[in-house]
Amino acid sequence: MTSLDSLPLRADLQGAAPYGAPVIDVPVRLNVNENAFDVPEPVVRAIGARVAEVAASLNRYPDREFTELRTLLAGYLGGVLAAEAGESGSGASELAGARIRPEMIWAANGSNEVLLHILQAFGGPGRTALGFVPSYSMHPLVAQASGARFVGVGRNADFTIDPAAAVAAVREHDPDVVFLCTPNNPTGTRTPLEVIERIYEAARGIVIVDEAYAEFAGSDFRSALHLLPGRERLVVSRTMSKAFAFAGARVGYAAADPAFVDALRLVRMPYHLSSLTQAAACAALEHTEELLAGVRALVAQRERLSAGLRDLGFEVFDSDSNFVLFRGAADPHALWQRLVDSGVLIRDIGLDGCLRVNAGTERETTAFLEALGAAVEQEP
Numbered sequence: 001m002t003s004l005d006s007l008p009l010r011a012d013l014q015g016a017a018p019y020g021a022p023v024i025d026v027p028v029r030l031n032v033n034e035n036a037f038d039v040p041e042p043v044v045r046a047i048g049a050r051v052a053e054v055a056a057s058l059n060r061y062p063d064r065e066f067t068e069l070r071t072l073l074a075g076y077l078g079g080v081l082a083a084e085a086g087e088s089g090s091g092a093s094e095l096a097g098a099r100i101r102p103e104m105i106w107a108a109n110g111s112n113e114v115l116l117h118i119l120q121a122f123g124g125p126g127r128t129a130l131g132f133v134p135s136y137s138m139h140p141l142v143a144q145a146s147g148a149r150f151v152g153v154g155r156n157a158d159f160t161i162d163p164a165a166a167v168a169a170v171r172e173h174d175p176d177v178v179f180l181c182t183p184n185n186p187t188g189t190r191t192p193l194e195v196i197e198r199i200y201e202a203a204r205g206i207v208i209v210d211e212a213y214a215e216f217a218g219s220d221f222r223s224a225l226h227l228l229p230g231r232e233r234l235v236v237s238r239t240m241s242k243a244f245a246f247a248g249a250r251v252g253y254a255a256a257d258p259a260f261v262d263a264l265r266l267v268r269m270p271y272h273l274s275s276l277t278q279a280a281a282c283a284a285l286e287h288t289e290e291l292l293a294g295v296r297a298l299v300a301q302r303e304r305l306s307a308g309l310r311d312l313g314f315e316v317f318d319s320d321s322n323f324v325l326f327r328g329a330a331d332p333h334a335l336w337q338r339l340v341d342s343g344v345l346i347r348d349i350g351l352d353g354c355l356r357v358n359a360g361t362e363r364e365t366t367a368f369l370e371a372l373g374a375a376v377e378q379e380p
């Protein structure tokens with residue numbers, strides 16, 4: 001059998017490990033930050049109808065500019081901005097939906113591909129990307145796949161970002177790309193807009209704010225979308241995989257200055273979003289309310305998880321996301337294995353003493369808390 005070592009692999013990829021959340025078939029899967037709820041039946045029917053409509057024209061390439069999808073995504077983000085501005089009682093007119101125009105939107109097969117496009121355009125060989133670790137494990141992998149070097153800068157003990165230390169690190173490393181993730185995976189921590197602004201001011205390169213979990217954040221969360229006007233090096237990436245319960249469809253998107261979006265056209269493959277994907281995503285976005293209905297239930301389960309974990313004596317980090325990070329297992333990997341043995345899969349992210357678990361349905365969350373209670377009793 002041929003081994004990887006015998007192939008003429010790029011030098012910078014030799015010895016690298018691929019993204020690899022374990023895939024284990026157990027009844028309760030709370031390990032990859034999915035949305036626990038199935039797509040609601042009326043939305044399933046709408047998607048089926050839209051997909052059927054395009055099936056006959058699959059002989060043709062899709063709309064390369066995904067015009068309708070872009071328009072619907074711009075409308076959705078405009079609504080997010082208006083709602084947030086309304087809640088804070090300020091600037092509603094300045095930040096109204098019209099500020100997110102379709103030409104400010106990019107979309108791709110998952111926000112992972114959006115990130116890849118950004119790194120292909122702004123990273124690449126000889127360039128540097130910087131992120132605040134621990135954070136999403138794909139950020140360094142995507143940077144390295146583009147040929148860029150990744151520098152990880154530490155966070156405070158509670159996983160917040162120290163603004164002065166962040167600015168100093170940006171000045172020291174002078175990165176071409178800065179990754180921010182708010183709410184942060186795997187810690188659930190949010191980064192305030194003031195901190196993002198300071199990092200943006202300090203940076204020469206582009207600043208990516210990965211908001212994959214924004215919809216799960218508390219009502220006082222403010223999206224970095226508010227910062228877009230006048231900041232042409234800023235990009236806010238989002239996904240339909242989490243709040244929209246649409247991970248299987250692979251639709252991620254981003255908002256930025258139209259010139260920034262133009263840069264991504266230089267690196268994407270032509271027709272990267274299939275007609276099927278565009279049709280399914282458009283149908284889903286026409287049913288945003290039904291799809292997002294599960295968010296509140298998941299937030300309630302997240303709160304239940306946090307309380308249950310604290311009752312069991314774990315240290316629990318405040319989460320604005322659909323998962324919770326907790327610390328205190330004597331042997332996290334052994335605890336993870338005991339949970340797998342009882343049919344519950346969570347995530348061992350290899351962070352000292354920590355494990356991460358997703359908010360599931362009420363039944364799944366109960367199953368986890370019960371299995372954990374039993375497993376903790378077996379701890380040495």
Ligand code: PMP
Nearest residue numbers: 110111112136185212239241252
């Ligand atoms: N960003 C973050 C922070 C994530 O946690 C994930 C998925 N785990 C993604 C991006 C990518 O999601 P997708 O490609 O499904 O949009």
